Amino acid sequence: MSSENIATTHHQNEEVAWQGGHSPFNVSYGKLMMWYFLLSDAFTFASLLISYGALRFSSPTWADPNKVFSAFPGMGHREVPLGFVSLMTFILILSSVFVVLAVIEGHRNNKQGVMKWMFGGILGGAAFLGCQAWEWTHLIHEGMNIWANPFGPQAFGMLFFLITGFHGFHVFSGVCLNIWAFVNTANGEFGSRNNGYEMIEKVGLYWHFVDLVWVFVFLAFYLL
Amino acid sequence: MATTEIGLDHHLSNHDDHEHHEHHDNFFTKYVFSQDHKIIARQFLITGIIWAIVGVFFSVLFRIQLAWPNESFPILETLLGKWAEGGKMSPDFYYSLVTMHGTIMVFFVLTAGLSGTFSNLLIPLQCGVRDMASPFINMLSFWFFLIAGLIMFSSLFLENGAASGGWTSYPPLSGLPEATKGGGMGMTLWLVSMALFIVSSLMGGLNYIATILNMRTKGMTMFRLPLTIWAFFFTAIIGVLSFPVLLAGAILLIFDRSFGTAFYLSDIFFKGEVLTNHAGQIIEGGSPLLFQHLFWFLGHPEVYIVILPAMGMVSEILSTNSRKPIFGYTAMVYSIMAITVLSFLVWAHHMFVSGLNPFVGSVFVLVTLLIAVPSAVKVFNWITTVWRGNIRFTPAMLFAIGFVSMFISGGLTGIFLGNSSLDIPLHDTYFVVAHFHIVMAIAAGFGMFAGIYHWFPKLFNGRMMNEPIAYIHFWITLIGSYCIFWPMHYLGMTGVPRRYFSFNEFDTFGVYGDLNVFITVAAIVVFCTQFLFVFNFFYSIFYGRKMKTLNPWKANTLEWTTPRELGHGNWPGAIPSVYRGAHEYSKDGRDYTPQHIPDSQLDNYNPIIAEAVK
Ligand code: HEM
Numbered sequence: 001m002s003s004e005n006i007a008t009t010h011h012q013n014e015e016v017a018w019q020g021g022h023s024p025f026n027v028s029y030g031k032l033m034m035w036y037f038l039l040s041d042a043f044t045f046a047s048l049l050i051s052y053g054a055l056r057f058s059s060p061t062w063a064d065p066n067k068v069f070s071a072f073p074g075m076g077h078r079e080v081p082l083g084f085v086s087l088m089t090f091i092l093i094l095s096s097v098f099v100v101l102a103v104i105e106g107h108r109n110n111k112q113g114v115m116k117w118m119f120g121g122i123l124g125g126a127a128f129l130g131c132q133a134w135e136w137t138h139l140i141h142e143g144m145n146i147w148a149n150p151f152g153p154q155a156f157g158m159l160f161f162l163i164t165g166f167h168g169f170h171v172f173s174g175v176c177l178n179i180w181a182f183v184n185t186a187n188g189e190f191g192s193r194n195n196g197y198e199m200i201e202k203v204g205l206y207w208h209f210v211d212l213v214w215v216f217v218f219l220a221f222y223l224l
Numbered sequence: 225m226a227t228t229e230i231g232l233d234h235h236l237s238n239h240d241d242h243e244h245h246e247h248h249d250n251f252f253t254k255y256v257f258s259q260d261h262k263i264i265a266r267q268f269l270i271t272g273i274i275w276a277i278v279g280v281f282f283s284v285l286f287r288i289q290l291a292w293p294n295e296s297f298p299i300l301e302t303l304l305g306k307w308a309e310g311g312k313m314s315p316d317f318y319y320s321l322v323t324m325h326g327t328i329m330v331f332f333v334l335t336a337g338l339s340g341t342f343s344n345l346l347i348p349l350q351c352g353v354r355d356m357a358s359p360f361i362n363m364l365s366f367w368f369f370l371i372a373g374l375i376m377f378s379s380l381f382l383e384n385g386a387a388s389g390g391w392t393s394y395p396p397l398s399g400l401p402e403a404t405k406g407g408g409m410g411m412t413l414w415l416v417s418m419a420l421f422i423v424s425s426l427m428g429g430l431n432y433i434a435t436i437l438n439m440r441t442k443g444m445t446m447f448r449l450p451l452t453i454w455a456f457f458f459t460a461i462i463g464v465l466s467f468p469v470l471l472a473g474a475i476l477l478i479f480d481r482s483f484g485t486a487f488y489l490s491d492i493f494f495k496g497e498v499l500t501n502h503a504g505q506i507i508e509g510g511s512p513l514l515f516q517h518l519f520w521f522l523g524h525p526e527v528y529i530v531i532l533p534a535m536g537m538v539s540e541i542l543s544t545n546s547r548k549p550i551f552g553y554t555a556m557v558y559s560i561m562a563i564t565v566l567s568f569l570v571w572a573h574h575m576f577v578s579g580l581n582p583f584v585g586s587v588f589v590l591v592t593l594l595i596a597v598p599s600a601v602k603v604f605n606w607i608t609t610v611w612r613g614n615i616r617f618t619p620a621m622l623f624a625i626g627f628v629s630m631f632i633s634g635g636l637t638g639i640f641l642g643n644s645s646l647d648i649p650l651h652d653t654y655f656v657v658a659h660f661h662i663v664m665a666i667a668a669g670f671g672m673f674a675g676i677y678h679w680f681p682k683l684f685n686g687r688m689m690n691e692p693i694a695y696i697h698f699w700i701t702l703i704g705s706y707c708i709f710w711p712m713h714y715l716g717m718t719g720v721p722r723r724y725f726s727f728n729e730f731d732t733f734g735v736y737g738d739l740n741v742f743i744t745v746a747a748i749v750v751f752c753t754q755f756l757f758v759f760n761f762f763y764s765i766f767y768g769r770k771m772k773t774l775n776p777w778k779a780n781t782l783e784w785t786t787p788r789e790l791g792h793g794n795w796p797g798a799i800p801s802v803y804r805g806a807h808e809y810s811k812d813g814r815d816y817t818p819q820h821i822p823d824s825q826l827d828n829y830n831p832i833i834a835e836a837v838k
């Protein structure tokens with residue numbers, strides 16, 4: 001078999017997406033793997049949240065989120081139901097917006113722009129983690145932990161700490177990734193790659209996912 | 225996970241026609257920390273074979289206990305020390321053995337050893353790719369598997385023994401470290417090992433999916449893919465979507481065991497006292513059923529993770545060796561797809577007698593029985609593929625036929641069990657043991673043997689395995705396996721429960737003494753026969769006959785266009801393009817039509833020249 005002949009006959013159908021020889025969705029394998037990873041991770045979170053649902057609905061009582069989450073740092077004993085968590089959510093969404101802007105700058109090949117917005121994203125993530133640390137400390141101080149819960153059934157406490165902790169761990173790893181991406185942008189590594197700032201898009205995907213999951217966690221513990 | 229992808233160079237991803245540069249590897253980069261998919265496939269395979277020997281040996285040990293519960297075997301004491309004082313196995317050890325046997329065989333042998341080996345070997349070779357999408361993540365996938373295995377292995381040497389709560393590890397038993405001997409450190413290591421295994425399978429799966437979707441060679445449309453690739457593709461999808469659920473389940477269990485939460489526990493009385501947690505409160509609010517749901521949401525798809533790759537390989541081997549196109553290729557693809565979807569919707573058929581709401585149970589009966597439809601389509605198509613074929617009984621072909629036989633025998637009992645009313649008496653009896661060993665364990669094992677005999681030349685530098693030994697291996701294994709598992713149906717139908725250490729206390733089951741001895745003898749014979757295979761395997765790696773042409777089975781698929789001694793990058797020249805489907809045998813007067821020859825050149829195709837060893 002001679003390979004030359006083959007090489008000349010195969011352009012006929014190159015335009016068709018699934019013909020082989022190129023990606024059918026026009027995405028790199030890296031992004032594809034990230035998407036599938038996120039899908040998989042979504043299943044982990046979904047299982048945890050469904051477990052939450054199952055335990056919650058088998059419990060005769062539940063804690064009132066407006067009572068549990070009513071403290072605000074610096075406000076003393078004034079009650080601000082859900083005030084602090086709204087702030088946290090806002091910070092996280094804001095940081096997602098920053099990362100979107102970093103991706104856009106990446107498409108423009110603008111290193112300074114990527115760095116600026118990525119830095120914002122990192123700050124937002126770190127601030128969220130700080131808020132979460134404060135909230136946890138406060139609740140533990142009030143006597144709520146994975147074994148006991150003065151506001152209601154034990155299950156509330158253990159689910160709350162496990163699921164927000166698991167989410168916080170994701171935020172933490174997202175911040176690490178963002179820092180890594182920031183450093184590699186700063187030292188020109190991404191700029192010199194032939195796929196440019198695609199890595200910013202990939203860590204960005206992860207970051208938005210973490211953000212999206214928070215919406216569900218927020219819904220489950222604070223709103224419902 | 226995301227971090228691992230970083231720092232990869234992309235030279236393998238744009239599978240262009242550039243000349244490939246040979247690396248000057250040393251032993252470590254070539255065979256140990258290799259990123260070459262073929263070496264990783266070998267690593268998975270050899271690790272899998274070692275695990276299989278360990279896992280099957282365990283079953284021989286506990287079969288000895290079941291056959292001769294009253295004898296004592298001094299050799300056991302020599303072998304096992306304090307676990308068999310006076311030559312009698314201790315019940316704790318029996319349960320550890322059963323648990324380890326199940327875990328090892330299902331996850332390490334039939335998931336990693338089977339799908340890990342052949343997905344790695346065949347996806348790049350049959351899709352026409354130089355290597356996996358991300359060779360680095362692929363390498364990590366093996367290393368996570370190896371470490372998971374080492375941790376599991378080390379748990380065997382713990383003071384209190386390995387985990388002993390069954391491969392399904394149901395709480396509350398598994399949730400209470402103090403309840404059983406193996407429930408302490410053994411169970412903890414089991415969970416850690418499983419978590420690492422999940423990471424490994426996730427990394428492998430992501431790679432398989434990305435490679436198949438993104439990197440097929442020119443002309444290789446999805447519907448020209450060999451059925452093997454379709455099977456690996458859906459296996460990977462099932463893995464990526466179901467293992468994370470087990471991960472969530474395992475995390476909750478780890479918290480219950482090590483940090484005093486109560487996700488799965490509620491109102492537990494232990495040694496006459498009610499259990500309290502660190503804060504002095506009664507443990508309550510959890511649900512052991514929750515674990516069963518999370519476990520079986522993985523557990524049922526897992527059985528398809530095990531069987532689909534075997535199905536794919538068997539389809540390919542049956543078609544090649546009957547010299548006929550696979551009957552109903554499209555139907556085969558859609559039935560794999562249907563099985564994939566349905567496999568996520570049937571998990572509660574393992575829970576009919578758990579206290580599940582009977583209405584929910586009836587819904588699961590319906591969906592469970594639906595899955596028999598695509599399964600039957602596949603069986604039908606295999607039979608019609610072989611029907612009036614020009615059959616060549618190669619060892620691979622025999623094992624493929626054996627697979628079909630096993631799958632039918634075991635699938636039929638699945639239909640019994642899928643009806644909740646029949647399952648009530650049959651659940652947790654030897655009937656279930658018979659069902660899943662025949663339909664899954666033996667069938668997938670046969671698929672694995674078929675794959676090894678068929679693709680051995682691609683695994684090990686063009687060497688072939690010895691055929692006479694393979695025939696002996698096949699016949700004894702086939703007959704022996706039926707002898708082991710067929711009688712278990714009768715045990716189960718009269719209610720003999722599974723997972724019992726001894727039946728001495730039950731007069732009714734006394735009549736089965738001889739049958740149990742028969743089963744054990746068959747098991748020992750089959751176990752010993754496998755050493756023929758092991759010998760053949762390792763001997764052939766070094767001294768096997770080299771294949772005389774590049775395409776010993778006269779197959780159509782792309783892996784047979786590669787050189788006899790495969791280098792890094794698979795094809796020394798350009799990657800072949802593809803012009804037709806993978807299973808076109810005996811068409812238009814041609815015995816076979818390789819995928820990579822354009823229609824216009826078919827008449828000039830001379831296998832003697834084209835397939836001569838270069
Ligand atoms: C027609 C298709 C099938 C049906 C209707 C079916 C049904 C069932 C049911 C209802 C059970 C639970 C029995 C009990 O515990 O009481 C069961 C157990 C099992 N099945 Fe199947 N099955 C089918 C095919 C398969 C296949 C193809 C595999 C694997 C490749 C498989 C593997 C297993 C395993 C491993 C178990 C036992 C798990 C355990 O309890 O340890 N089954 N099957």
Ligand SMILES: [Cu+2]
Nearest residue numbers: 524571573574
């Ligand atoms: Cu099942």
